[in-house]
Amino acid sequence: MMNGSDPVTLTVREASAGLEHGDFSSTELCRAFLDRAALTEPKVRALLSLDPEDVLRQASASDARRKAGRALGPLDGVPVTLKDNIAVKDAPCTCASKILKGFVSPYDSFVARRLKDAGCVLLGRANMDEFAMGSSCENSACQKTANPWGLDRVPGGSSGGSAAAVASGITCAALGSDTGGSIRQPASFCGVVGLKPTYGRVSRNGLVAFASSLDQIGPMTKSVYDAALLFDLIAGHDDGDTTSLPGDSGGCAADLAAFEEKGAGLKGVRIGLPKEYFELDGISGEVRAVCEQAKETLRSLGAEFTEVSLPHTKYAMACYYIIATAEASSNLARFDGIRYGYRSPEAADINSVYFRSRGEGFGPEVKRRIMLGTYVLSSGYYDAYYLRAQKVRTLLRRDFEKAYESCDLIFTPVSPVTAFRFGEKADPLQMYLSDIFTIALNLSGDCGISVPAGIAAESGMPSGIQFMAPALQEKRLFRAARAFECARPQKEFRASL
Amino acid sequence: MDGKADGIDVAEVAKLARLELEPDRIPSLQKEMEAIVGYVNMLAELDTDQIEPTVHAVDRVNIIREDVPGEPCPRELMLRTAPATVDDELVRVPQVLPGEGMA
Numbered sequence: 001m002m003n004g005s006d007p008v009t010l011t012v013r014e015a016s017a018g019l020e021h022g023d024f025s026s027t028e029l030c031r032a033f034l035d036r037a038a039l040t041e042p043k044v045r046a047l048l049s050l051d052p053e054d055v056l057r058q059a060s061a062s063d064a065r066r067k068a069g070r071a072l073g074p075l076d077g078v079p080v081t082l083k084d085n086i087a088v089k090d091a092p093c094t095c096a097s098k099i100l101k102g103f104v105s106p107y108d109s110f111v112a113r114r115l116k117d118a119g120c121v122l123l124g125r126a127n128m129d130e131f132a133m134g135s136s137c138e139n140s141a142c143q144k145t146a147n148p149w150g151l152d153r154v155p156g157g158s159s160g161g162s163a164a165a166v167a168s169g170i171t172c173a174a175l176g177s178d179t180g181g182s183i184r185q186p187a188s189f190c191g192v193v194g195l196k197p198t199y200g201r202v203s204r205n206g207l208v209a210f211a212s213s214l215d216q217i218g219p220m221t222k223s224v225y226d227a228a229l230l231f232d233l234i235a236g237h238d239d240g241d242t243t244s245l246p247g248d249s250g251g252c253a254a255d256l257a258a259f260e261e262k263g264a265g266l267k268g269v270r271i272g273l274p275k276e277y278f279e280l281d282g283i284s285g286e287v288r289a290v291c292e293q294a295k296e297t298l299r300s301l302g303a304e305f306t307e308v309s310l311p312h313t314k315y316a317m318a319c320y321y322i323i324a325t326a327e328a329s330s331n332l333a334r335f336d337g338i339r340y341g342y343r344s345p346e347a348a349d350i351n352s353v354y355f356r357s358r359g360e361g362f363g364p365e366v367k368r369r370i371m372l373g374t375y376v377l378s379s380g381y382y383d384a385y386y387l388r389a390q391k392v393r394t395l396l397r398r399d400f401e402k403a404y405e406s407c408d409l410i411f412t413p414v415s416p417v418t419a420f421r422f423g424e425k426a427d428p429l430q431m432y433l434s435d436i437f438t439i440a441l442n443l444s445g446d447c448g449i450s451v452p453a454g455i456a457a458e459s460g461m462p463s464g465i466q467f468m469a470p471a472l473q474e475k476r477l478f479r480a481a482r483a484f485e486c487a488r489p490q491k492e493f494r495a496s497l
Numbered sequence: 498m499d500g501k502a503d504g505i506d507v508a509e510v511a512k513l514a515r516l517e518l519e520p521d522r523i524p525s526l527q528k529e530m531e532a533i534v535g536y537v538n539m540l541a542e543l544d545t546d547q548i549e550p551t552v553h554a555v556d557r558v559n560i561i562r563e564d565v566p567g568e569p570c571p572r573e574l575m576l577r578t579a580p581a582t583v584d585d586e587l588v589r590v591p592q593v594l595p596g597e598g599m600a
Contacts, residue, residue, distance in 0.1 A: 103578060107570050199555050214554075318536060319537075322537055339578070340580070342580070367518070367526075370514050371507070375530065378513060388540050390550030390551050391545035391548040391549070391551075392545065394550060397554070428529055428533070442554075445553075445555050
């Protein structure tokens with residue numbers, strides 16, 4: 001039916017070419033993914049909801065456009081899966097929370113609009129940690145998602161459903177959101193590519209807010225090229241987001257194609273190794289080994305490594321958990337049981353509507369963070385916590401600015417460990433500390449990418465590496481990541497489900 | 498901020514946050530919050546007196562646009578998401594002011 005194409009490994013680029021050449025229709029393509037989902041979803045549970053009829057309706061509309069010579073672009077008919085905190089008109093948007101159970105969005109997010117305008121088929125709603133708070137998807141109030149590479153392990157988080165959907169081959173690509181590593185860490189855990197764009201590059205309009213000064217939407221894909229294609233599509237200015245930057249992505253996919261034609265080498269590229277990161281105790285031996293091998297690969301491409309220093313690294317986590325929880329407590333105040341979402345049936349007066357709806361609607365991690373955020377913002381503590389954290393954020397940004405004086409990119413692990421087993425990290429503080437390599441990037445506002453690098457020796461789970469670059473230098477990231485992807489010893493990352 | 502965080506009044510913070518907590522959850526939440534606040538207190542080590550705070554990662558000044566009306570989300574669509582309505586025209590809430598209740 002798919003003329004020999006394997007939907008599991010089919011990239012956006014390949015799907016686009018296949019549709020263009022008439023190798024298969026969007027309907028055939030989507031049917032293949034739906035068949036695959038019927039097989040894998042009972043085990044993986046990446047999606048919170050999937051409406052096969054709606055998917056096939058979108059696919060058939062795409063086929064009709066293409067047949068009439070009115071395709072909306074190269075991605076018309078290509079399925080993309082969205083995290084359940086990104087609004088799509090008339091689709092559920094629950095953030096994996098009881099407080100938004102049954103909520104159907106009355107409007108499209110900016111990125112959903114962009115995908116629809118390009119003819120993409122929106123396939124399913126991906127599971128996540130409740131309100132994107134977590135690193136394993138275990139905080140979803142709805143279901144646990146399994147890692148397609150090892151069903152007793154977590155897919156990472158908070159965009160774990162998006163990562164697992166791509167890795168289990170039930171879609172071409174996905175969008176996630178990244179507040180402290182929520183795209184890059186699950187991408188690493190599931191063997192897919194994940195991009196955290198520069199803050200302000202992709203509109204947050206229609207993304208349910210967690211920490212507004214840190215949140216950013218980005219693609220999760222089977223290849224670096226696909227990430228560039230989707231980034232080109234969703235990047236750009238939006239009047240509906242006051243933090244949206246002017247301009248667009250500048251054509252990252254075209255730049256990458258030109259780079260490939262020239263041989264995709266990294267001669268003369270200076271890659272910084274932050275010594276404070278590699279000195280950390282908690283990095284597992286197998287992750288270190290994957291990083292060492294990746295460095296060899298990058299050296300063979302002509303890259304030069306240089307040590308850099310990010311001296312305030314040890315304060316990043318503390319800074320992050322003050323800013324993120326403070327902003328979350330403020331953002332989540334809107335869930336009050338009045339205008340939308342869950343209202344406690346027990347509530348008899350206005351105050352009990354607030355207290356009971358929120359008490360019954362939010363899960364334990366969300367409550368913990370609202371409590372922390374409320375505490376650090378409360379009278380008498382604001383200067384000591386939130387204001388001080390914002391000042392430390394300035395110090396962290398300066399660290400990066402200084403480091404980029406002597407390098408073009410920074411190379412780090414994505415996570416100190418590979419995907420862990422369910423229930424393995426029960427202590428909230430320990431769970432927070434596993435985000436150490438990804439959070440600083442959200443504080444600095446710069447861009448970063450997670451690329452699959454190898455299979456870790458002990459756990460047998462995939463492990464990614466991270467490249468970071470200064471704000472708006474996504475092209476630089478894509479080039480390094482693409483060169484690495486072509487040269488890495490492990491060519492294909494395919495979970496055997 | 499001395500590296501410890503004893504004595505967080507969890508019930509008071511919950512009141513500020515408009516969160517009803519299960520009473521048996523308070524002691525464990527107190528322990529967790531004190532551990533986390535104790536950890537973030539490490540920021541007190543840094544001298545930040547002369548440092549400007551970062552409010553947003555990317556500096557932006559006020560954004561001006563033409564004063565023309567946009568197209569708001571239709572009222573009936575927004576009301577569809579409300580937990581309870583009056584005649585599909587108003588959001589229904591429990592009584593706010595003391596006195597005789599409305600029917």
